[in-house]
Amino acid sequence: MYKILIDSSERYEKSVKLFKGESEVDSMVGDLDLTVAIREILKKNKLDIKEIEVFDANPGPGSFTGLKIGLTIVNILNWALGKKKSTDLTYPKYGSEPNIHKTKWLE
16 A cells, blocks of 8 residues: 655645655655655655555644645545545644734724
8 A cells, every 4th residue: 555645734845755654665865846846755765656555744733835735735635536526525623823014904
């Protein structure tokens, strides 16, 4: 069983890891385009995306934008490949309220 785990809890330091069973087979870390990283890991390991049984992501806490990106990709892949229904999506756990500043034009 192959699994891909995405960690995008840090906005500019993401990781994509490929596991076979419990063993890590390959990984990429850095300021990644996650979809490109997934494609490259699959190509390097001669795998088709349909061979991945589980797509998972770190739900947080972490970067608001980073978590949204990682979980959106995982949710889309799981749904598109028939691994999850749209009612079974994974949601981010931000860990705190968003840090949003008022701008002068809103006052």
